[in-house]
Amino acid sequence: MTPALTDVDRAIRRNRAAALRRPPVLVAAVVVVAVAAWVLLLADGTPAGAAADDPGKFLVTALDAVTFAGLSFVAASGFTLIFGLMRTVNMAHGSLFLLAAYVAIRVQEAMVGRSRNIDPADVGLLDWVVPLLAGAGVAAVLGLLIQQVFLQWNEGQEMRQTLMTLAITVVLADQMLREFGGLAQRMVWPGTVTHFFSIFGERYAATRLFMLAIAVLIGVLLWLWLNRTSIGMVIRAGVDDRQMVRGLGINIRRVFALTFLVGSFLAGVGGVLGASFAGAAPGTDGSWLLNALVVVIIGGLGSLKGAAAGSLLYGTVVAFSPAYLPSQYSYYAIIMTFGLLALVLAVRPYGLFGRPA
């Protein structure tokens, strides 16, 4: 290493040290330490109890956090992928999510041959995977259609595109209410994964781990696709400089269409997972759009790493705050999500891995 380089290295390190002394960073660090101390030692009188006294509850909560993070990651990854390349905020993401869920439920009912009270034992792995692909496929095609009809010709006009997708959300939500009704419906997990096992004397559902496994698989596949294939290389280059990619003679319109297809497909996969995990009903679209938004705001828009980090943080807060707030204040758990947002934005206004648009 040349001396000049070491100098630069040292300067960067000094900058980092200086950054750590900034007040917001200091506040964030203090808050994190305080929360950790509370959860580990002090949290008596909460539903879960202090982690040192009851490690089982702590472990279950941690598993809840990670599995919920997995689902949030799937929901947010498509959103962030589309934004990263096209700068399009696809507010219809939640609608695609819910549509895929409804379609998958219908297909599963048709495959099992019963519309109500499906027993998990009757559901083979195929009776779950085929509806998953069908639902996600419908979402992908609809997403591509939306992109081709409404978003392709006004590229760069972010606000106009956002408002268009918002209008599409309103229409889709209304039409889904007409088609699928207002009652909550549920996708049934395949029988082979529907059982419980025990850790530290607590029962835990294997389906949640199955969901986590799928999320990790999707994350790995996405990473490989973006980092190890030539089309992924084009997408990463497009994230950095669209004009240059175009100038190199690459048909970026086709890349846009493909990205939208994949992003919508991911929304659909998230929807089917979500419908198996928590059910689908009118309003699910809005709450999952919220989850995706929170994840990308925390993690930084357009970054896959950010989506992973954001969903882990968000999952942790969502799982831990109802369990470790004093029992009479459990209602206030939602404020913790807001606190997390405020904390992250105070330190990094564009999210953990984001950068100014």
Place this chain on the structure above:
Amino acid sequence: MNLRPRLTGETLALAVLVLFLVLLPSLATAFFVNFVMTQTLILGLAAATIVFLAKYGGMTSLAQLLMFGVAGFMFGNAALEGGARGLNLGWHPWAAVGFAIVVTTLAAFVLGAIASRTTGIYFLMLTLVYGVIGYFVFAQIVEISGPGGITSIQRPDLLGPPVRLYYAGLLLSVLAYVGFRAIRRTAFGLALQGVRDDPVRMASLGFNVPLHRALAFTLAGFVAGLAGLLNVWWNGQIDPASISIGPTLILLIIAVIGGISSLGGAWLGAFVYVLVFTYLRDLPLVDRIGITEARFNTVIGVIVLAIMVLSPEGLTGIIQRLRGRLRRRAATEPAPSDGRSLPVHTTQKELGGTRS
């Protein structure tokens, strides 16, 4: 200030419109005034705060309905005594009004300060998250509301007859319109527009960019809170569902229908929205093409989609373009400036500089 340049056609038209609206209760039916027009003024006032933030601050906010709701909930909590839910403080109505306004303004300042370092799409998403979290706060915390909301809220005696509420809405709307227009010329307004156009340059000139954004958001929250008070008096109750994600989007859609960079457009959009909402079910063909009352959102969504496809500047943009085309036809020679490039240009400006 000189009065002469202010007597333009535009101010004259505005004065005539206000005069007409003042006389309206003796011209139109009570239903039209107390239902359609009062609602138009309330929603228009709230939507005008979105337009104010978007036009002068470059911030498209989805949190305005939350501010609207916070004021309503706070009034309900403070004014009621012995109600089924809420804090039941039982204060004098005007003390409750003061309390609601103060809480709303403070909340707006805190939320604005947190959001003040983000712009454009980030700001939109963050304020949407505010809105949804606000919904959950009121839906889950039973001490201040709970899912059922607060019911049987009385308005102050001064506003007893419904028509007085209409006049209150009219007064506040005119004040807000004139006030927002006046702010444009003040030092604060000029700095705010500078922040919208080039935050980096304004920062290097020594302006506190986040503070300007936060203060603009606070002002908008204050006005939205006033609209929220009118709304809770008009409705007599408020529940969390009325500030959930659907109505939040509807308020933005109202601003968009009118034209997101035209202040007057907010009231125009609200008028169109309320008209569609009120009279759609009476149209003869509606049943035949499968659009019943319940499918109302589809109609609104399609209208917005059509407007956005035609012109991102909303109805006022379409009107201006038509007017420009007529004028050009009258002059029989094509004007050098193309009317179409203008709207696109201003939208890009509002985003706080789009660079890809």
